[in-house]
Amino acid sequence: MEKKLQQSNDKDALIKRLKRIEGQVKGIQKMVEEERYCVDILVQISAIRSAINKVGSIILENHIKGCVTESIKHDDMEVTEQTIQELMDTISKFTK
Numbered sequence: 001m002e003k004k005l006q007q008s009n010d011k012d013a014l015i016k017r018l019k020r021i022e023g024q025v026k027g028i029q030k031m032v033e034e035e036r037y038c039v040d041i042l043v044q045i046s047a048i049r050s051a052i053n054k055v056g057s058i059i060l061e062n063h064i065k066g067c068v069t070e071s072i073k074h075d076d077m078e079v080t081e082q083t084i085q086e087l088m089d090t091i092s093k094f095t096k
Contacts, residue, residue: 010062017055024048056094063090 028044064087071083 010058014055014058017051017058021048021051021055024051060090060094063087 024044025048028041028048031041031044068083068087072080074080
């Protein structure tokens, strides 16, 4: 089974979000270069952290609804257990 991002509309929305995040990161770089007020920089960092977490949540949801669901449908207990373990490992890494 091929494992990849499932829906092109999700992909387009994710690319748009990632480009916006990229712009925010460049904005922070400029703020640091201009020696802007630390609190203003930290607020922007917080906004980026929130935005990247949202991207991760969308991808995780897509993974569960697509890859995980399809893998579990095959009624092979070994594959199901591997899939669930992979999902648990992924969630653990994502939530660190």
